[in-house]
Every structure is written in C-alpha cells, then in structure tokens.
Amino acid sequence: MLEVRGLGRAFLGVAALRAVDLTVRPGEILGLIGPNGSGKTTLFDCLTGMQRPDAGRITFRGQDITGGRPDEIARLGLVRVFQNVRVFGRLSVRENLLASGQEHRERMRWARLPGLPRLARAERADLERGASLLARVGLAGRLDVPAGLLSYGQQKLLATAMALMTRPRLLLLDEPVAGVNPSTIEMVKAWIRELNAGGLTVLLIEHNVEVVTELCGRIAVLDAGEKIAEGPPEAIRQDARVLEAYLGR
16 A cells, blocks of 8 residues: 655755665554654655655555655545644634545535535535544544643544544554553554554554554564564564664663
C-alpha cells in the first residue's frame, strides 16, 4: 500500500532521515518507534506533504506522492492524526465533525445553488457517521459540547474521529495514547483494533512500547535518522541495536 525508498531529509546540513526504506502492507498495523530525535515525526511529515524530502521516493497505492501537497495526499486516502491535538476548540463536537468531512468544501458550494435539501441530506449522513464513530468511545452524547471543554483524551478521540470522517485507506497515528489516562489508553487500543478489523491500515508512532507490541504485527525502529531494525515484536525486543538505541551501551 505504501512504499518508501531511500528517503532522506536534512535541516541545515544535519540529516534527520538517512536513506529510509519502509513498506506498509494493506490491512496491517505497523508500529514505528525510536528514541526522541530519531526522525519519526520527520518521516510522518514527509509522508503527508508537510515536509519535502531531499532524496528518495514515496508511493501510495501505486501513485508517486513524493513532495505532494497535504490536501492532495489526504484526498488519496493517506490521513494523519497529529500528536498535539488539533480540534476547533470553540466549535461544538458536531461542527468539528462536519468541518472534517472529505466533501465539506464541495457541499459549501452547493449551498450557493438550488438544491439545499441535498446539502441537508449529506450533512445528516456525515453526522450519523460521526455519531456512530464517537459512540464507540463514549462520546456520542457530547455532540453539542464545545470541543475545547472535552478532556485531553477525549479531544484525541475526537481528532481521530475527524480523520476517519474522510474515509482514509491508511491512517497515520502520532502517539495516540500520549498524555491520556489508563482507561482511555485501553479504549484507544480497542478502537484501533476494531478499525483495523474493519479493513483500515494503520501506521503508528508511539513511545509506549507495551502498546506498540500489543497492537502491531510488525515494528520498524529508527535511530538518528536511520532504520536500524524491523520485524515482529518478539524480535525487536531482543535486537541488540534497538536495546542500545534506547538504553545506551
């Protein structure tokens, strides 16, 4: 589904990524781990068009997306949920969901033309989908609450629901359980499993290694901008280079 070959990115002469190769297979949950500063976020930035790589190629579902615009990449079905919560705090949960619908911009054009019932039907369909998503994580009854009044963990769940409103093929999750309480962590894990069982492919960054090993069939490890290991959780736990990267010599 996603092929990354020889990806490189440097800032002021300092390499953040060095010839990184990565493959995400359809239907899997792939974990991406590594110490702080290892290049994980830079890799996500390059995959989603936030940064232009200096070298290498990114192919998504057979299409070269290297250096593409974020909106174009998202329309192809590669969608990201950021580590830092990005919701519209003054808008209600309902309005956040409507704003994130993939066809929202086109529907606003309809509003200037005859056919408002069509717009209303489309928005009702979006709300029904959004409410269904939120019901799985206990937020369906909070559609009219300003998003800024939700807890940090609930805002993370809302941000994920907003990304899902676009019907992605590949979902990139950047530290989905960082900063949330243990009960919410269990909810997030269950939701990721449910989404994956429904056919969604997931690539996730996470510092909580226990969560990664529980969710992911494969794990890739970055250190100082290089991929130093890749394989099933059992092999990664015992890899000498991975242990050195996290614990030192």
